[in-house]
Amino acid sequence: MKCTECGFDKLSREFPSDIISKRCNHIPTWCLKCLLNHLLNNNANDKHELSCPQCNATLTQNELSSLKLTWEKVQILVEVPSVNVFKNDKVISEEKGEFYVALLNGQKYTIRLEQVKTVRELKQVLTQMTGIESRKQKLIFDGVELKVLKNTKFQFGGDMKLIEYGIREGSLVQLIVVLYSITKEVSISNLSFDLHWGFPLSGVDYLDGTCLIYAGNVLWKKYDYSSPFDPNIPYIKHSGDIINMAAERGRHIITIQLDQLPMEITKLYFILSAWGCPNIGHFRNPSFLLYDEDSPKKDQLCDYSIQTAATSQAVIMCYVARSMDDCWEVIPVGKLSNGNALNYHPIKSSINEIEKNIRQQR
Template sequence: MECTKCRLTKPINEFPSQTVLDACKHPAFSCLRCIVKSVEDDSKCPECPLQVLKDNERVAFFKSQLHYLFKEYTVNSDDGTIIDCIDQDHAIAEGQEYQLYIVLFDGQKHKISCDKESTVLSLKSKIKAVTKKDECIQRLFFRDKEMPNYSSLSIPSKLTDFNIPSGSSLKLVIVLQTIKEDEIPSIVFELSWEVPETQVQTFFSRIKLSQPKTVYSKEDCVDCTCFIFSGHEHLDICDYKRKNTFEGIRHSGDIFNETGTAGSQKMVVDLKTLSLETTHLFFTISSYNSEALKKYKKITLSVYEQSSPEVKLCELKLNKVKDSQAVIVCRATRNPKSGSWQVCEMQVPSKGTALEAYGELIKTLVGVLPELKTVE
């Protein structure tokens, strides 16, 4: 993802999940380092004229994120082992609370207080209270290693099993659904939304139709797109223009209800037909020709078997659309050993539209891929 201030392409975790002030009316597309520097040097937001106090609580939080991302290490002179400074910086003093930071893929960070002797399952219960995500769909990672609920001896895993210092960050991956190719060969990914009144036009087709046909005005519309990857290599795109260009994925084009107040686009994925080199499918929603998606309400992802559309395998309501031009909604990742696909929530904001061939959106996706290696 490219920072609008320094113009450098950086991993998604080097960007904030929100703007420095709630009053900012723009997307959060400046990196953490540029935000902190702008506040320290000029006492202002790097993307707008709003003044920001140097002791702003959100800026302090951004500094702590940078500290974690770029923390220093020292080497033990006796045996050459690496000592993580976090062990020293966050050692628990007597009576001090044990705290962990839970980091989601979209950059959201939640502080959780718990007992150091807690089990992984009890930590997940605390995470559910904050994120509203059930324990069964949570995967936690510390230093790029997953923290299972149970040990190999079927004993509940404890935080002490992983030597996690207080103040550490744990990555949280939300698995919406695991789909086996043998059991459900054809899956539908449907994105739906409410159509803004100002952009609905009703007209009768020249051929005689009993019902009016409803379409967007030419000023703007919503595009749902599937980006196909093989490892880090971008293979193809499936969207309203390229509906059937990649074998195994079909795009429906625009679908509207009779009143024209709700729209949707569907992408049908035939899992068994996909080439073996296909490893990742990223499903995105983007505005065709405007700066933000915020005028489209109730954007929802529904995943279901093509033969049983009434039975939802999973559903996700987007909550980070506000100032984003595009959002990477979710990804489906193939496990070649088990013959299954994991559908994971992402909700990563980005720039990029079909009008400019998704250039910025592809940059964001390429920046996300290295981070995926640590949670797969």
């Protein structure tokens, strides 16, 4: 869960298990730490005036004591490992050595703690190294998203140090690039994946567009030329092969109504693979669009270059993931893989490797 006050993703145990006062009528979205900071500050000013920061309902001293006891029982602090860091001044001073930042395609960048000390600095350096804008960078370490804080009310100040997150020599930070956020305010109901390709220089062959849909770690459904439609799932459709023999070109279109997907669906992986040719590079002028079908401008939501996968039989181009607040994010991957629409096992293994790398940071 994400605390609406500090903005950190935290374990459920770090939130109140129930309403914080008998007079509250809502689920608390502030974590215990933020709640107690607020309540204890108010209590220091006037011990008879304690109120819920979300609804202003009055709290008793017994209810405050209960919250403090609950917080004391929490064993794991996800927000920041700095509680332990601050206990050891020697550890804080040892900001030395190399750590690593990895993209989902396996590419790694080496950075030195002596040169990059804060989250803000890390994002700036990664922009220089990768060309990825800071606002599109989602950095995950040990289950926590590294953030540049916009306020200074916490003891660690407004710009978190990497060492306060527990990053040390040899640490691996996962960089997830959020190309596009599909929020409730900017809703996309009809997502379209539109793939075009030219035949190889000799003969007719197919560059397959596939969507593998996952519910957690389980493959929920496959959509490709051989599995274009399920009458029980009318909101997803694959066009099958659309062939123009005169122009020597082919086309695949996948359309998905995101707002109709069951809540258990978490990710949609989009894959390209060569059918008969040994690699994607044999196809002439391949191109694709991932866009909102209802948008008049048809803005591209993923800017992956197919040409970078020319020597590979398949490439996992990107995925669309459901976020914690029930919105969607477009994440580029660009992971090369063996396999094709005749044999998905190597592609599934590559996806499992991606998921494993993400889970190791959670």
